[in-house]
Amino acid sequence: MKYRHDMPFGARLDSRGGAEFRLWAPAARQVVLHHDASDSGMSAAVAAQPRHDGWWHAEIAQATGATRYQWQVDDGPRVPDPASRSNPGGPHEASEVTDPHHFDWQVPWQGMPWSEVVLYELHVGTFTPQGTLAAALQQLPRLRELGITAVELMPLACFGGHYGWGYDGVLPFAPHPDYGTPDDLKRFIDEAHALGLMVFLDVVYNHFGPDGNYLGLYAPQFFSEKHTSPWGAAINFDGDQSEAVREFFIHNAMYWIGEFRFDGLRLDAVHAIIDDSHPGFLAELSQRVRTAFAGRQVHLVLENEKNQPEHLAPGAKPARYDAQWNDDFHHALHVLLTGETKGYYADYGTEPLALVARSLTNGYIFAHSERDEHARRRQVVAAGPEPLSTMVQFFGNHDQVGNRAFGERLTQLVPAPAVELALLLTLLGPATPLIFMGDEFGATTPFLYFADWQGELREAVRKGRLREFGHEVPPGGTLPDPCDESTFVRSRLDWKEADSPQGQARQALMREALAVREAWLTPRLDRLARRGHSAQQVGSHGLRVRWQYDDGAQWLMDINLGDGPIPAPAPDDSLGTLRFSHHWNSDDTTWAPWSARWCLLEPNA
Secondary structure, eight states, X not given: OOOOOXXXXXXXXXXXXXEEEEEEOTTOSOEEEEEEOTTTSXXXXXXOEEOGGGEEEEEETTOOTTOEEEEEETTOOEEOOTTOSOOTTOTTSOEEOOOTTSSOOOOOOOOOOGGGOOEEEEOHHHHSSSOSHHHHHTTHHHHHHHTOOEEEEOOOEEOSSSOBOSTTXXXXXXXXXXXXXXXXXXXXXXXXXXXXXXXXXXXXXXXOOSSSOOHHHHOGGGEEEEEEETTEEEEOSSSTTHHHHHHHHHHHHHHHHHHSOOSEEEETTGGGOOOOOSSOHHHHHHHHHHHHTTTSOOEEEEOOTTOOXXXXXXXXXXXXXXXXXXHHHHHHHHHHHHOOOSGGGGGGOSSHHHHHHHHHHHSOSBOOOOBOTTSOBSSOOBOOOOOGGGEEEOSOOHHHHHTSTTOOOGGGTSOHHHHHHHHHHHHSSSSEEEEEXXXXXXXXXXXXXXXXXXXXXXXXHHHHHHHHHGXXXXXXXXXXXXXXXXXXXXXXXXXXXXXXXHHHHHHHHHHHHHHHIIIIXXXXXXGBOSSOOEEEEETTTEEEEEEEBTTSOEEEEEEEOSSSOEEOOSOOXXXXXXXXXXXXXXXXSEEOTTEEEEEEEXXXX
């Protein structure tokens, strides 16, 4: 089956030959389309014709699926198409027409239910030495064999320079060329589906990057006149002419899901989207996606510091989202294991064990409140219980590792037994687990912040990092330069570590835990109760957690998150059948250091 996503933006091949080109440029007085003339090898130009509401149209009768083109507005510089599907030379060069029907999909695929999701987040540029989608594809069988069911790619939208995290994209429809072509991305997804792997994409709808963003020259209406964001002007989702802006991003979501067959999207930092309209942009995007792909299992996930439960609902409901990344779980666990309480970790510095317990049974720990200049919440208010199926839990991700001065993973901060329990705590609870690339084998390579900026932007980023992290540099040390290629290279995974005895042992632990999850947790997740879960503190570092199911069953966990033994609570005859244990001692008088067990109590047992 072949699919092309039709949208009002960009270039569209005509089945009768040639192509139509459309640009929203409401501030333009005249627009010219420059293109290569395939018969002569020379450049040609055609005047675009104005249509209503700021639209400009042009046609090229001889255009093909490889024609290069650029727009020129009011005798200004030649710029790429903001809805370019391919920009082989980066965002300062010509766009390329693509033929969506060219790729020959091999795998019929309708998706998998949310209850089966086990996420693995990866950055294409540092996942392999080659840093390409083709190279990343070779690792997919290994991930599937471990028990991973869904790969989540950090943003792919074309950005300035050769390397970066991807959150400063400027051409949201064009895969970053250093990673591969659009067909390389489709091949990655098709072969992932052949292995039974879902593929998610991280998308950024809260801002455009600073390098290669030409929208202000001809469509300043893309940016709000009344709102700002941490990255400058906010996107105009609710002001004059915002309809076209909303359509741009909603079509982007449907383009990735439809034309590329992504199984889901993770929307980055939606707390930075300021939108006073009703219905809001987020609700409209979900509604449109759910309607367009009603026959498929498509999943939408948020990153949202505001912890707004009104956006979430299990079961892929229209205008709602399947889940949210739960920073509360990570932060409380990180403080408990490391003792760090700087910045936003300070909110979790009081009784972190109790906060971990609350996250495990409640989902969110805190309701939303604004943060002060030290990143702490101005008010600490307990959040109400949320369906645990709407929480994505992790002990590390690109932000929580990469936003550290030296990019250390939890492996570099605490003893190995503590990391093992953090892994198991993530995998064997009812919330959806996420593993950051390399953590499945205990990678010791850092994941640093890197960006291939030049000139004034390069110096501004360097100085900004020094202001933020300079106090953490030891005497005689230096802060990694985010714009030096060596910082990018240092962040690549070392696959020799995966084959080491320690790496093999960590992967074996993960494989066994995910087999238990698949056998005993996944089949029951749809019956998990919304409320009634409980957690009892045991000693100084122990927890006994009971998760309730609607049919009366219980999933139980006893865990010692400390480096010393603790006295066991009174014997409990209602623990059920042991399904998994780690370093658990054979008697019930004490709980061994860094040990845990999980039991299933069947209904009426």
